[in-house]
Amino acid sequence: MAYKRSALMQERLADNRERIVRAARKLIGAGGLREASINAVAAQAGLSTGALYRYFPSKAELFVEVLNDAVRNEVAILDAIVDGEGSAAQRLRAAVRSFAERALEGPHLAYAFIAEPADAEVDAARIxxxxxxGNVFKRVLREGIARGEFPAQALDVSAACIVGAYTEALVRPTATQTRRGAGDARLVAEIVEFCARAVGAPLDAGGSGKHHAKTQRTPKRKTA
Amino acid sequence: MAYKRSALMQERLADNRERIVRAARKLIGAGGLREASINAVAAQAGLSTGALYRYFPSKAELFVEVLNDAVRNEVAILDAIVDGEGSAAQRLRAAVRSFAERALEGPHLAYAFIAEPADAEVDAARIxxxxxxGNVFKRVLREGIARGEFPAQALDVSAACIVGAYTEALVRPTATQTRRGAGDARLVAEIVEFCARAVGAPLDAGGSGKHHAKTQRTPKRKTA
DNA sequence: TAAATTTGTGAAAGTCTATTCACTTTTGTT
DNA sequence: AACAAAAGTGAATAGACTTTCACAAATTTA
Known part of the structure; x- marks a missing residue:
């Protein structure tokens, strides 16, 4: 009779797959794509190299999945912020801050996902x-412009500039091995204000942008 | 008696070296680091692979030299603009515009130099x-703030954001295979205004930033 | 428990490219 | 011209990977 996977087996396979993805994400987060060789990923996941190929047809496809997972998660968080309460300026600030804070938690991951090139296949997914x-930011911008909060501007260019601005500002210190923790809050605050000014948002009601009511709490990265 | 290189030979060797560097730059410009294998560079330079190693001890060192050459050239241009006439805001705009325009001429080159990672060695040089x-932009920013043209802000963060903003804005369309030429002027203008607003510069006297006096002509990339 | 089928293993094969090196050609000295 | 030294060649080497595959272990059916 035809072979049928038991429920338990189903679960174990799904679990393996999950563990592979997580292993890859962890390694990328720790040391960029450079550190995430197939062997390393397999070892980290507690499987043999060969087994990996039962779950993913190639390294590239594995990475694309890792990338998409992470981005889906990230975009969901940003979406929630952008579709939330408050002025467009407030939400823009909250979105930038949220992204920047999480990026600082896993700098290599952010870098790998936003900039570090790999196969053509992975590159395509990254774009x-x-x-x-960019689309998330475009939404707030469009709304802010419609409401008269921001001056008219090219949405796509501004959105790209925002993504680029904080990417660079976040990645540079990473590369320079700057000590973590200490100046992070200031760094994030400055990036937020840079972006706010850039889109022509009015000054933050709370003052200089350093000590103001925390309108939106930044959720932690999902662990499950 | 000891071997002594004739003047003619000296010249030819120097010429070869130069040609290797140029070949590498050309290939990187055309297709990024990916396309610039040692064999390809050698062929492009009209030499054998082996010969290349008489001029450079490794691929990484060759790339570092290409990078440094290009950046020295670029920074010199920006320096001239930043140390020139006009308000800090005008000079900042001119610098961003100049950089962006030249980057659009050789998009892959700009990308490879600013973002595309390679060996640790090359990465270090790129940082x-x-x-x-960043330093160039920091200079104008500092001056603008001192003069009261710009609000107080973290120089290093703003400078990094500027570099990141136009990098992303310039590179994204490249990756997307957008048609060149048509929207370039608009793209550059929008990036310039984004950065100007971001540092808190007053509105451009010339209006929306699209049709205004060309305060500073952008020099072409040095060809010699 | 035996046969059938799927999953897991890890050494070996394949791939890609930087680097080397035995050899040829060219250049400089006598 | 004859010899020494340097520069140039490109096939072979080398190392770091991904990917495969013959085989072992485990799981499902009868």
Missing amino acids: LCRQQF | LCRQQF
Whole structure:
């Protein structure tokens, strides 16, 4: 009779797949794509190299999945912020801050996902991801402009500039091995204000942008 | 008696070296680091692979030299603009515009130099280069703030954001295979205004930033 | 428990490219 | 011209990977 996977087996397979993805994400987060060789990923996941190929046809496809997972998660968070309460300026600030804070938690991951190139295949996926980030910002911008909060501007250019601005500002210190923790809050605050000014948002009601009511709490990265 | 290189030979060797560097730059410009294999560079330079190693000890060192050459050239241009006439805001705009325009001429080159990672060695060199770009912008910012043209802000963060903003805005369309030429002027103008607003510069006297006096002509990339 | 089928293993094969090196050609000295 | 030294060649080497595959272990059916 035909072979049928038991429920338990189903679960174990799904679990393996999950563990592979997580292993890859962890390694990328720790040391960029450079550190995430197939062997390393397999070892980290507690499987043999060969087994990996039962779950993913190639390294590239594995990475694309890792990328998409992470971005889906990220975009969901940003979406929630952008579709939330408050003025467009407030929401824009909250979105930038949220993204920046999480990026600082896993700098290599952010870098790998936004900038570090790999196969053509992965690159293609990444471009779509960047656009997804851009789209979130475009939404707030469009709304802010419609409401008269921001001056008229090219949405796509501004959105791309925002993504680029904080990417660079976040990645540079990473590369320079700057000590973590200390100046992070200030760094994030400055990036937020840079972006706010850039889109022509009015000054933050709370003052200089350093000590103001925390309108939106930044959720932690999903762990499940 | 000891071997002594004739003047003619000296010249030819120097010429070869130069040709290798140019070949590498050309290939990188055409298709990024990916396309610039040692074999390809050698062929493009009209030499054998082996010969290349008489001029450079490794691929990484060759790339570092290409990078430094290009950046030195670029920074010199920006320096001239930043140390020139006019308000800080005008000079900042001119610098961003100049950089953006030249980057659009060789998009892959700009990308490879600013973002595309390679060996640790090349990466290290690139970080220094980015800082050099950042320093130029920091100078205008500091001056503008001192003069009361711009509000107080973290120089290093703003400078990094500027570099990041136009990098992303310039690179994204490249990756997306957008048609060149048509929207370029608009793209550059929008990026310039984004950065100007971001540092808190007053509105451009010339209006929306699209049709205004060309205060500073952008020099072409050096060809010699 | 035996046969059938799927899953897991890890050494070996395949791939891609930087680097080397035995050899040829060219250049400089006597 | 004859010899020494340097520059140039490109096939072979080398190393770091991904990917495969013959085989072992585990799981499902009868």
